Every structure is written in structure tokens, then in C-alpha cells.
Amino acid sequence: xxxxxxxxxxxxxxxxxxxxxxxxxxxxxxxxxxxxxxxxxxxxxxxxxxxxxxxxxxxxxxxxxxxxxxxxxxxxxxxxxxxxxxxxxxxxxxxxxxxxxxxxxxxxxxxxxxxxxxxxxxxxxxxxxxxxxxxxxxxxxxxxxxxxxxxxxxxxxxxxxxxxxxxxxxxxxxxxxxxxxxxxxxxxxxxxxxxxxxxxxxxxxxxxxxxxxxxxxxxxxxxxxxxxxxxxxxxxxxxxxxxxxxxxxxxxxxxxxxxxxxxxxxxxxxxxxxxxxxxxxxxxxxxxxxxxxxxxxxx
Numbered sequence: 001x002x003x004x005x006x007x008x009x010x011x012x013x014x015x016x017x018x019x020x021x022x023x024x025x026x027x028x029x030x031x032x033x034x035x036x037x038x039x040x041x042x043x044x045x046x047x048x049x050x051x052x053x054x055x056x057x058x059x060x061x062x063x064x065x066x067x068x069x070x071x072x073x074x075x076x077x078x079x080x081x082x083x084x085x086x087x088x089x090x091x092x093x094x095x096x097x098x099x100x101x102x103x104x105x106x107x108x109x110x111x112x113x114x115x116x117x118x119x120x121x122x123x124x125x126x127x128x129x130x131x132x133x134x135x136x137x138x139x140x141x142x143x144x145x146x147x148x149x150x151x152x153x154x155x156x157x158x159x160x161x162x163x164x165x166x167x168x169x170x171x172x173x174x175x176x177x178x179x180x181x182x183x184x185x186x187x188x189x190x191x192x193x194x195x196x197x198x199x200x201x202x203x204x205x206x207x208x209x210x211x212x213x214x215x216x217x218x219x220x221x222x223x224x225x226x227x228x229x230x231x232x233x234x235x236x237x238x239x240x241x242x243x244x245x246x247x248x249x250x251x252x253x254x255x256x257x258x259x260x261x262x263x264x265x266x267x268x269x270x271x272x273x274x275x276x277x278x279x280x281x282x283x284x285x286x287x288x289x290x291x292x293x294x295x296x297x298x299x
Contacts, residue, residue: 036243040234045102089168107292149204
């Protein structure tokens with residue numbers, strides 16, 4: 001870590017401070033906190049796309065296609081829409097409708113409860129709903145596993161039908177849902193798919209999406225000249241244009257800002273903001289849990 005910025009009083013380089021203490025003090029000191037959440041946050045709280053969670057839910061798909069992980073599988077071009085929805089219905093239950101509250105998300109909510117904050121996330125799972133966040137403070141820029149969109153993007157509207165998802169899971173056999181359960185666009189008749197962004201076609205962005213985007217951008221604008229903590233958690237280089245690169249740019253443009261990255265992997269930090277960067281490399285869930293406990297006891 002580099003020398004701390006003169007605007008921040010927290011002695012982030014003292015070895016006597018735990019990473020949880022550093023995080024607590026920086027959040028407490030900030031006038032605004034912008035939180036960027038990537039896949040590493042959900043993985044840290046147990047919502048992984050690999051291992052037993054994956055193999056228990058999709059043994060037949062793994063055997064047929066030799067998938068390595070659930071995210072790779074969710075982007076696969078299946079042989080037909082019946083097979084697509086056999087996979088996606090199970091995926092949606094696991095990662096959205098039946099996903100429980102994750103402790104790291106609950107702990108983070110406790111730490112932020114009295115702060116001026118906003119969240120942007122590239123995760124499309126149910127973690128923020130399950131942990132009962134104020135969803136007006138969350139911008140889900142990559143869509144949601146519980147929403148559907150027209151495959152042709154013929155109009156900017158998303159759909160949701162949890163009952164149909166559960167029926168698909170219940171009635172599927174041989175890795176296919178019954179043909180009459182495949183959902184179709186009410187406008188153009190094309191099949192519906194899960195609402196997520198792709199490199200080729202982008203994503204359907206409905207009115208709710210634009211409301212989220214407007215609230216996030218308004219928060220950034222209202223706080224851009226304050227003592228801002230840009231807190232990046234579990235973000236890699238899959239889609240750096242949504243969180244990582246904007247956080248770097250906003251930190252550079254505001255001399256009072258601090259960029260804090262929580263990640264066990266080491267990523268490049270631009271030279272211009274290294275004096276105002278703090279890297280926390282311990283387990284995300286453990287740091288949050290220790291910090292939340294300390295915060296609750298007034299530590």
C-alpha cells in the first residue's frame with residue numbers, strides 16, 4: 001500500500017490495525033461511499049458457480065456438455081429452447097428465486113446502514129433482495145436472472161413468471177421442458193430468454209433499469225466533490241468498463257477520493273491513483289463479518 005491521502009485520517013498502514021478495522025474506519029470517515037460489487041462477493045459468501053453447488057444442480061448437463069462452471073454453462077447455446085429452459089429454470093431457482101440471504105451481504109448492509117451510499121453491481125443474482133437492501137440504492141447494470149427479455153430485443157420490456165419457472169423445473173425430463181412451457185414474446189412471438197447483457201446484442205433495458213441508472217448517476221453527481229470512498233469488492237477484469245475503470249477515473253478526478261479494492265487477486269492499479277489506493281486482500285466474507293461485529297459493538 002502507498003502513503004495515505006492527506007484528506008484521510010485513518011492510519012491504513014499501521015500493522016496493528018486489522019483489515020476489518022481499516023475498512024470500518026474508512027467507511028466511517030467517508031462522506032459518501034460508492035460500492036462496486038462483482039462475482040467475488042457472491043462467491044465469498046458461498047454462492048459459487050463451481051464445485052458442489054454446481055455439480056449437485058446440473059449433473060446431467062455436465063455429463064452431456066462437460067461444462068466447467070455454471071456461468072459458462074448459462075451462456076451456452078443449447079440445442080433448442082426446451083433444453084435452454086430446462087437449464088435456465090434450475091439456474092434461476094438456485095441463483096435467484098430460492099437463493100438465501102448471504103452473510104457477507106447482511107454484514108455489509110449493517111456497516112452501511114447509517115451512511116450516504118449507493119451500490120452498483122454486475123451480479124445478476126438475488127443477493128441484495130434476499131438481504132433486504134433498500135433497492136433504491138442498488139443499480140443492477142447486468143440484468144437479473146429472475147427477469148426475461150425478447151431474444152430479438154423488439155421492445156424494451158422485461159417479464160417475470162416465478163410460477164412458470166417452478167413448473168419448468170418440476171415437469172422437465174431428459175433435460176427438456178415440455179414444449180408448451182417455453183415462453184414467447186407477446187409482441188413479436190420470438191422466444192424469451194433470461195435478461196442478461198451479451199457482448200453481441202447488449203441487453204433489454206426497461207423503465208426500471210433506467211430508473212436505477214438515473215438514481216446511481218444522480219448520487220455520483222451529488223457527491224463527486226466530497227470525501228468519497230470508492231469501494232470495489234470482488235471485481236475482476238471480465239467487464240471492467242462497468243465498475244473498475246469508472247472507479248479509477250472518478251478517484252483520479254477527485255483529490256479527496258480514496259479507492260479501496262477488496263480482492264484476494266492482485267490487479268493492476270493506475271499509477272495516478274496509487275497514492276490514494278488501499279488494497280485489502282484477506283477473505284472478503286471474513287473481513288466483513290469481523291468489521292460488522294466490531295461496528296455493532298461500537299468498536
